[in-house]
Amino acid sequence: MAVALLLSLLMLPLHAIAGQLWSDTPPSPSIMKELERYKAGSSPEERAAAVARLELLGESEPEAWNQLGIEYRLGKPASPQLAEAMFVKAAAAKNLNGLMNVIAVRIGDGRIAESCKAAEAGSAWPNGSGAPAIAYLGECYRLGRNGPKDAVKAEPLLMEACRWGWEPACDSALASLQSNPTPARKMAYRNYLEKLNAAQYMPAI
Numbered sequence: 001m002a003v004a005l006l007l008s009l010l011m012l013p014l015h016a017i018a019g020q021l022w023s024d025t026p027p028s029p030s031i032m033k034e035l036e037r038y039k040a041g042s043s044p045e046e047r048a049a050a051v052a053r054l055e056l057l058g059e060s061e062p063e064a065w066n067q068l069g070i071e072y073r074l075g076k077p078a079s080p081q082l083a084e085a086m087f088v089k090a091a092a093a094k095n096l097n098g099l100m101n102v103i104a105v106r107i108g109d110g111r112i113a114e115s116c117k118a119a120e121a122g123s124a125w126p127n128g129s130g131a132p133a134i135a136y137l138g139e140c141y142r143l144g145r146n147g148p149k150d151a152v153k154a155e156p157l158l159m160e161a162c163r164w165g166w167e168p169a170c171d172s173a174l175a176s177l178q179s180n181p182t183p184a185r186k187m188a189y190r191n192y193l194e195k196l197n198a199a200q201y202m203p204a205i
Contacts, residue, residue: 021070022100030057031064038071062093069101080105091118094125099133116146123157128164135161135169142176151176159192170201 027035034054041047051068058065069086072079084105090098099122106115119137122130138157141150155176161169174196177189196204 021073021104022097023066023070024097025063027063027067028061031061031067034064035067035071038068058089058093062090062095062098065090065093066095066098066101069098073101073105080109091121094129096122096129096132099130103133103136112140113146116140123160128160131161131164131166131169134164135166135172138169139172142172151180162196167201170196171203174204 031054034050034057038047038050038054041050054064054068058068065086069083069090071083072086073083084102087098087101087105091102099118102118103115106112106118116137119133119140122133123137124130125133128134134157138154138161140146141154141157143149155173158169158173158176162173173192174189177185177192181189193204
């Protein structure tokens with residue numbers, strides 16, 4: 001998981017503002033080669049040719065689209081619209097870096113509802129591969145980032161992301177369960193603590 005890059009989904013706005021975009025998976029040598037050509041291009045024609053190769057490479061390695069998006073986003077001058085288009089293409093190909101960058105740039109631009117909508121894609125990915133996005137969607141419901149607060153929708157998403165190893169979601173699920181301390185909720189909180197304890201999650205222990 002990208003804990004070293006992003007300690008909490010709640011930090012997404014700060015990371016987006018700081019330009020620390022997601023690149024959790026090291027680019028392949030073929031992507032790195034084309035990125036170096038892009039950066040070294042001394043003419044618009046050379047850079048355009050490198051872009052074309054990166055876009056083509058993205059068909060088999062979607063991370064190429066994500067990396068190209070990062071170059072567009074952080075370039076001088078920056079091209080935010082082109083960057084987001086590349087992130088969207090990468091996300092559509094189930095590239096987690098691309099999906100989380102779609103979420104991050106939309107938060108950074110103040111488009112919170114759109115960021116929550118983008119996060120929905122991760123909930124359909126197999127084997128928990130979209131866990132950080134699932135957790136962010138849970139946060140949208142828990143904190144009311146996209147309409148009224150809704151713990152009923154938030155908690156299953158947070159627990160699912162936690163189950164796949166995204167630790168910030170574990171903490172958010174616990175916080176949500178604590179937020180309405182009815183007898184039934186207290187029991188649910190204790191049961192969830194026991195599950196996390198059995199999984200050797202230190203804060204629960």
